[in-house]
Amino acid sequence: MMNDNEKLFNSGILTEEKQEAVLPPMDLWEKKKNGLVVIECPQQIPCNPCHDSCPTGAIMAFENIIDIPRIDYEKCTGCGRCVARCPGLACFVVDLTWGEENEALMKLPHEMLPLPRAGDEVACLNRMGEEVHRGKVINVTEPWKDCTRVVHVSVPKDMIMKIRAVKVV
Amino acid sequence: MKTTEILVVGGGPAGLSAAIEAASLGCDVVLMDSDLKLGGQLIKQTHKFFGSREEFAGTRGFEIGNLLFDEVEKYKKEGKLEIFSNTTVTGYYKEDGIVSYTIGEETYDLIKPQRIVMATGAQEKRIAFPNNDLPGVYGAGAVQTLMNVYGVAPGEKVLMIGAGNIGLIVSYQLMQAGVKVAGIVEAMPRIGGYWVHAAKIRRLGVPIYLQHTITEALGDKVIEGAVIQEIDNTFKLVGEPMKIDCDTICMAIGLTPTCELLWSAGCEMKFVPQLCGYVARRDAMMRTSHPDIWVAGDAAGIEEASAAMVEGRIAGLAAAASLKPEGCQMLKEKSTDYLKRLENLRAGETGAKIRCGLEQVCCECWG
Numbered sequence: 001m002m003n004d005n006e007k008l009f010n011s012g013i014l015t016e017e018k019q020e021a022v023l024p025p026m027d028l029w030e031k032k033k034n035g036l037v038v039i040e041c042p043q044q045i046p047c048n049p050c051h052d053s054c055p056t057g058a059i060m061a062f063e064n065i066i067d068i069p070r071i072d073y074e075k076c077t078g079c080g081r082c083v084a085r086c087p088g089l090a091c092f093v094v095d096l097t098w099g100e101e102n103e104a105l106m107k108l109p110h111e112m113l114p115l116p117r118a119g120d121e122v123a124c125l126n127r128m129g130e131e132v133h134r135g136k137v138i139n140v141t142e143p144w145k146d147c148t149r150v151v152h153v154s155v156p157k158d159m160i161m162k163i164r165a166v167k168v169v
Numbered sequence: 170m171k172t173t174e175i176l177v178v179g180g181g182p183a184g185l186s187a188a189i190e191a192a193s194l195g196c197d198v199v200l201m202d203s204d205l206k207l208g209g210q211l212i213k214q215t216h217k218f219f220g221s222r223e224e225f226a227g228t229r230g231f232e233i234g235n236l237l238f239d240e241v242e243k244y245k246k247e248g249k250l251e252i253f254s255n256t257t258v259t260g261y262y263k264e265d266g267i268v269s270y271t272i273g274e275e276t277y278d279l280i281k282p283q284r285i286v287m288a289t290g291a292q293e294k295r296i297a298f299p300n301n302d303l304p305g306v307y308g309a310g311a312v313q314t315l316m317n318v319y320g321v322a323p324g325e326k327v328l329m330i331g332a333g334n335i336g337l338i339v340s341y342q343l344m345q346a347g348v349k350v351a352g353i354v355e356a357m358p359r360i361g362g363y364w365v366h367a368a369k370i371r372r373l374g375v376p377i378y379l380q381h382t383i384t385e386a387l388g389d390k391v392i393e394g395a396v397i398q399e400i401d402n403t404f405k406l407v408g409e410p411m412k413i414d415c416d417t418i419c420m421a422i423g424l425t426p427t428c429e430l431l432w433s434a435g436c437e438m439k440f441v442p443q444l445c446g447y448v449a450r451r452d453a454m455m456r457t458s459h460p461d462i463w464v465a466g467d468a469a470g471i472e473e474a475s476a477a478m479v480e481g482r483i484a485g486l487a488a489a490a491s492l493k494p495e496g497c498q499m500l501k502e503k504s505t506d507y508l509k510r511l512e513n514l515r516a517g518e519t520g521a522k523i524r525c526g527l528e529q530v531c532c533e534c535w536g
């Protein structure tokens with residue numbers, strides 16, 4: 001029988017034990033203005049637009065198209081282009097330098113209506129779609145002008161590994 | 170009777186790519202598709218595609234269709250490519266190589282091509298459960314056509330059967346269209362589609378019931394709900410039946426290649442579970458055992474649009490080169506690159522099934 005963690009992972013939910021693999025190094029992360037990318041793409045699939053869309057080469061070239069993305073965090077500027085390009089909506093940017101001491105700014109992909117607007121209070125959802133916070137939308141961008149939006153939302157620092165989507169309420 | 174050098178049957182990504190390549194070698198090409206609008210599955214795909222840049226990864230499916238239409242337009246203007254939409258190829262006559270077709274429902278006619286590329290795509294599978302004939306039970310293809318081609322919501326609350334890529338993607342598109350998704354039921358202990366596709370649905374609150382199956386649709390005249398139940402590793406029902414509130418049931422169980430014309434042409438066929446049904450044996454250039462017939466795309470085995478486009482290019486080029494000796498050099502140069510791309514697309518864990526399937530039907534060369 002599968003244990004609960006396996007079951008969750010097999011249905012598309014990243015479980016705690018697999019998290020370390022995708023986190024940027026803390027010392028760099030805490031200093032990096034505009035934030036660093038967090039990618040949750042743990043399965044080999046034939047896909048590489050994250051690399052193709054990254055202007056700085058932070059997402060390294062894929063030797064083989066099925067590689068799992070590898071990141072050179074030094075080069076990441078937090079621009080969010082990969083966030084808007086990844087077809088799996090698996091790229092996020094987290095800016096720990098933003099706002100007050102215990103605040104952070106998350107840049108999350110968004111493709112649902114209604115669209116959030118700057119200033120809105122939105123529901124922040126965890127990986128299972130449960131509302132875990134109400135956050136304020138700081139900005140909404142459309143980097144590739146292709147309808148995929150990047151929503152910048154302010155969240156408490158201790159929520160950055162929980163929140164993965166927003167919903168207009 | 171109408172004649173042509175090359176006939177392409179099917180105007181999806183595989184057929185369009187084949188027609189483009191064949192016309193680029195200077196062949197006269199006729200392409201027939203039974204739909205009103207060309208593009209096959211692509212015109213229904215509003216999500217961004219996987220793959221690499223050569224196959225337009227990160228671009229939405231219908232926009233990939235538009236990119237192919239631009240190329241098609243060019244050869245149409247040059248008079249090299251003739252398109253028949255709303256035209257169904259109904260038969261191939263082995264004795265004289267003549268093909269019959271109907272335009273709409275009135276016109277019936279014949280054409281004699283020198284070479285044919287079969288790019289007829291796929292058909293949906295269904296599963297049996299009590300009441301699966303009630304209005305409100307759809308295949309995923311029908312849901313997508315209603316929603317993304319005609320702008321009609323299929324219902325208010327949908328239960329999706331199957332967590333392969335199609336089930337996952339169509340669930341996401343339903344949510345984008347404002348339709349609620351009550352849940353996704355999957356018989357296997359893990360999702361069959363890409364993990365990232367599941368993750369983006371899960372984080373919007375849609376449950377995925379692994380190792381569950383639908384046992385019954387509820388309702389008298391229309392769907393009023395569904396009953397699902399857990400199954401064990403031997404697919405035996407265990408646990409308690411659970412009622413799901415929904416007004417629509419969408420089946421995304423899988424596809425099977427459309428191969429009737431290949432059968433009637435007498436192509437050597439083989440049942441290959443990994444390619445999801447009967448497929449034609451072929452060589453690396455996609456030529457079947459029938460020397461005048463090539464195959465490409467989902468009709469040659471269920472895969473992806475990315476692979477369908479590359480296979481289509483190979484088939485179109487090879488069919489054309491068989492008529493234009495001067496095209497052989499071009500075929501050699503381009504096919505090396507195309508074969509490399511296919512190899513890359515089929516690498517790794519997610520490509521293992523396809524590789525195993527292809528081993529069973531690909532032969533070196535027909536000689």
Ligand SMILES: Cc1cc2nc3c(=O)[nH]c(=O)nc-3n(C[C@H](O)[C@H](O)[C@H](O)COP(=O)(O)OP(=O)(O)OC[C@H]3O[C@@H](n4cnc5c(N)ncnc54)[C@H](O)[C@@H]3O)c2cc1C
Pocket residue numbers: 178179180181182183184201202203204207208209210211214217218219220256257258259288289290291313334335336338339427465466467468472473474475476477
């Ligand atoms: C929901 C969904 C999501 C997908 N997502 C992706 C993705 O992200 N990335 C990816 O690469 N692929 C994806 N695919 C797969 C992709 O759409 C198919 O693999 C691809 O369209 C196959 O191309 P094709 O040209 O072989 O067939 P099709 O696109 O099915 O086209 C076949 C055409 O042939 C026509 N036809 C059939 N029989 C006849 C006849 N007798 N006479 C005339 N015309 C005929 C049909 O009308 C149709 O237009 C997805 C598919 C679905 C359903």
Ligand code: SF4
Pocket residue numbers: 036037053054055056057058059075076077078079080081082083093
């Ligand atoms: S946020 Fe910008 S710089 Fe960082 S990985 Fe993504 S695209 Fe590259």
Ligand code: SF4
Pocket residue numbers: 039040041047048049050051069085086087088089090091365
């Ligand atoms: S683009 Fe997204 S889904 Fe594709 S490899 Fe990169 S992170 Fe994974």
